[in-house]
Amino acid sequence: MNHCHLLDIEFAYGGQKQTITPVLLQDEDEVILVDCGYPDFVPLLEQAVVRCGFRLGSITKLIVTHHDMDHMGPLAALKRAFPHMEIIAHELEAPYVEGKKKSLRLEQAESTFDALPSEAKPQAEQFIRFLQSIEPVAVDRTVADRERLPWCGGIEIVHTPGHMPGHISLYFPASRTLIAGDAVVIEQGKLDIANPQFTLDLEEAVRSVRRLLDYNVERLICYHGGCFHGDVKKALRQLVHEYTS
Incomplete structure (x- = not known):
């Protein structure tokens, strides 16, 4: 990829300060946003995008890792404001994003x-x-596991179910970067499963973490926690061990 911007967005939710990290990707032809926050987050999203030198209207594609409210909240509002923005989701997740399920x-x-x-x-x-x-909002393009998208030097779709059945992570072989969505989160400097008590299939979520070990990841970006600092593979192995021992 040419440029990868972490859009750390701070906000108050349930009386507590929280941060989410959508990601903005750029190459010569595309500006791609990965996930977009809660329903009323268009102003916060716009501020974060402007800080990186872009405008919301310059975004050409929006990849949704899954249909949780903090990942697709303002999707319909963004599509209304910017009809050219192509909405992309996994084929299993699309019916939920579109409101068909x-x-x-x-x-x-x-x-x-x-x-x-x-x-x-x-x-x-x-x-x-x-x-x-x-x-809900119409999905313009569905993707499948191991599909390779041509932007930003190549993006491999990694199906990482568990948190949601159609959850995806994005792997960039050229830079050995993984955008994990909610496949893993960072809490107090350590990797963990996102809200294990609310994960729809915890065993599947742990299998997805194990699957990430197949990828040569040097930079791991989590929606909750931002960029992981440390040995990624060691941390992923430790997380699998914690949930299977």
Whole structure:
């Protein structure tokens, strides 16, 4: 790739300070955004993009790693504002992004609602309404595992299910960089599974981490945690060991 910009976006959520890290990629012909935040994040996203010397309107493609609300929240708003922006998602994830299938996160929240104590139900109801408010959007291009996209020196699609069935990570062989999405996160300097208690298939998620060991990764970028500092393969092996021993 020619340029890779980490868009660290800080915000308050649930009374706590949080950071997400969408990624902006650039080559001679394309400006590609990977994931885009929560539904009301267009202004925050715009500020982050401008800091890197771009405009939102200069983005030609938007790759969605999966359909969670913090990864595709403002997708429909961005597509309305910039119709030329090509939306890309894994073939298994596309029906959820497009609203043809109910959000799996919404199904999860609804299925666990009755078992909650009464004092927890108001917050759960609010969360369900929030999930219901996520606007679907048409996917312009679907991708499959090991598909090679021609931009930024070549992007290999790595299907990393578990967190979501159609979750993808992106591997750049030329720079040995992996954009992990939520396949792994960084917490207190260590790699971990993203929200293991809410991961739809934890065993599958661990298998996906093991699969990442097949790639020669020197730079690992996580949506939650940013760029990992340390021996990537050693950290991935340790994470697999923690969940399988």
